[in-house]
Amino acid sequence: MKNVTIADVAEQAEVSKSTVSQYLNKRYDYMGEKTKQRIQDAIEKLGYQPNIVARSLKQKSTKTIGVIVANILHNFTTEVTRAIEDVCHTSDFHTIICNADDDPVKEKHYIEMLRAKQVDGLIVFPTGDNKDLYQKMLDSSYPVVFMDRNLEEMDIPAIMLHxxxxxxxxxxxxxxxxxxxxxxxxxxxxxxxxxxxxxxxxxxxxxxxxxxxxxxxxxxxxxxxxxxxxxxxxxxxxxxxxxxxxxxxxxxxxxxxxxxxxxxxxxxxxxxxxxxxxxxxxxxxxxxxxxxQPTFKMGKAAAEMLLKKIQKQKTENTSLRFEPTLMIRDSV
Amino acid sequence: MKNVTIADVAEQAEVSKSTVSQYLNKRYDYMGEKTKQRIQDAIEKLGYQPNIVARSLKQKSTKTIGVIVANILHNFTTEVTRAIEDVCHTSDFHTIICNADDDPVKEKHYIEMLRAKQVDGLIVFPTGDNKDLYQKMLDSSYPVVFMDRNLEEMDIPAIMLHxxxxxxxxxxxxxxxxxxxxxxxxxxxxxxxxxxxxxxxxxxxxxxxxxxxxxxxxxxxxxxxxxxxxxxxxxxxxxxxxxxxxxxxxxxxxxxxxxxxxxxxxxxxxxxxxxxxxxxxxxxxxxxxxxxQPTFKMGKAAAEMLLKKIQKQKTENTSLRFEPTLMIRDSV
DNA sequence: CTGAAAGCGCTTACAG
DNA sequence: CTGAAAGCGCTTACAG
CATH class of the missing domain: 3.40.50.2300 (Response regulator)
Incomplete structure (x- = not known):
């Protein structure tokens, strides 16, 4: 029941681990057709699945972002979250959602936990009461974007409704x-x-x-x-x-x-x-x-902004405001 | 901007990495008071945060479970999911939710992805069309429990409504x-x-x-x-x-x-x-x-059953049925 | 009571 | 075109 690793595949295919790794990462540049085929066969025969944890450790990227919401009970929150997940999904990023329940203590716990888990960035609906923590992230130029709320004094971009x-x-x-x-x-x-x-x-x-x-x-x-x-x-x-x-x-x-x-x-x-x-x-x-509120657009904007930061693309660190629209029905 | 690691802490505290690790894992058995204090000071001074990815790799456990829901749009699904998260949270487990959108192809993708991420177990609302995959998990005695739906022929316990x-x-x-x-x-x-x-x-x-x-x-x-x-x-x-x-x-x-x-x-x-x-x-x-539907109870039952399996506790592999209750109001 | 060493499963610069 | 070796940041059995 031992897990099959890259070493097993290498042995089976009679190549080195390096070569298998190259193959997995689609760096085929100089790889012989037969080698590729042998590796592919070995992978299938052994039912090999790469271990993403090991890869993350080496690459120092988990392809995962964290989302810390202030309160999951709001309709706004669930819709925004869904949009964030959509965008991340198309960029092959994963999402971990945590509910701070409007409690700064929980918020702190989640921020630390997610950073310990090495998520590549954070979208947070800030409670506002963890300024030292926010500042620490800023100081270490860790990618963060705020959602729904902002902190005036803080140079972290926020996605907000008008x-x-x-x-x-x-x-x-x-x-x-x-x-x-x-x-x-x-x-x-x-x-x-x-x-x-x-x-x-x-x-x-x-x-x-x-x-x-x-x-x-x-x-x-x-x-x-x-x-x-x-x-x-x-x-x-x-x-x-x-x-x-x-x-x-x-x-x-x-x-x-x-x-x-x-x-x-x-x-x-x-x-x-x-x-x-x-x-x-x-x-x-x-x-x-x-x-x-244009929840979908807002979630999308937050995710895109964060992903850009993660990919070290130059982004202006400016907050964005979104326009509300009146839905006239029968209660007035 | 280099990340501070256990080695830095060890150096600062003038002990070995092993000792720091023991300290972090609260294996104090024979540790001197002064040593503890020195380590604690070093951790604070450097702002050290353990890297959970590295730990997971070594320990072969991510303390994370995956939940693959058939369709996130159902009220039932969100409520059950919330209950699962609650239980996991109190057991210090994390949860990754994926929405298969009633699509067996997506479901397959998520199952493979989550296993690659080394999650310790899976709760799935099965589409029913990936029997080979389910069977593979069963064969490798990977912890799984089904929610809402079952597969007659399959020896995977399911949590269901009556x-x-x-x-x-x-x-x-x-x-x-x-x-x-x-x-x-x-x-x-x-x-x-x-x-x-x-x-x-x-x-x-x-x-x-x-x-x-x-x-x-x-x-x-x-x-x-x-x-x-x-x-x-x-x-x-x-x-x-x-x-x-x-x-x-x-x-x-x-x-x-x-x-x-x-x-x-x-x-x-x-x-x-x-x-x-x-x-x-x-x-x-x-x-x-x-x-x-007793959504909270059902989510709780699923999470508890899965956690038991993960902790290798003997569990009868039997499905559970939950009782519905009529909420009489004014639409009849 | 504490440390040296091996190893988890990958990736990557480098050598050939 | 492919491989040997080092290293990511931890944990753990073992030695002393």
Missing amino acids: NEKAAALAVEHFVEKGYRRIGMITTSILNHTTPRKERVEGYKKALQKYDIPIQTDYLISVESQSVQAELEELLHLERAPEAILAGNDLVLIEILKFAKLNGYRIPDDLAVIGIDDVSFASFYVPAITTVA | NEKAAALAVEHFVEKGYRRIGMITTSILNHTTPRKERVEGYKKALQKYDIPIQTDYLISVESQSVQAELEELLHLERAPEAILAGNDLVLIEILKFAKLNGYRIPDDLAVIGIDDVSFASFYVPAITTVA
């Missing part, structure tokens, strides 16, 4: 439909992540543009398990909002659950727009108006 | 609610996979139990993109069905889209049950009655 615009698109649509009492709910007030900050900013600016005063009690940031309770309160205000922008997919789901449970009809009692074009948006009853 | 019962639960519920004209739609007639076959069988047996004649035109098996067209036809039959069992999540979604598009009210015009408890079932309007 978040302000995403929120603005939603607010504008509400306004066009005649709404002026517009609330917004986001998750995770604690870690001040880029998308949340920027989306809130976009919401505020858009309201200002229409001379609608910003009401602080219309702007809620809580963990998703508290969304329903907050909503309950919000909708019992004297002048309760009539439209709500959900900062992400998890918030949207909580709003829909709440509406169903409490008999709010959408959009008659409450208009809703969600950022993130969730899978069920088009066939929900009513179909949900959303602001879609 | 599929007949899943369909029966749905049919029984329809009947209890007074329905007798009950149709069923499944995907993929081509590859005769275990779940599809067994669910159809369960549907037929349940109807027989209630003396309801099986109408062949009520039983549809097509690719998901054709579901809506078939439904159109089905619902215009002379005696059209009034209730439909969706064989999996993708079919359910197509049915919901169709109903929405064509103004069928659920359950009044059409009652629906889906096998697979999709994420939106509870807050869809109306909430969808489903048959849930």
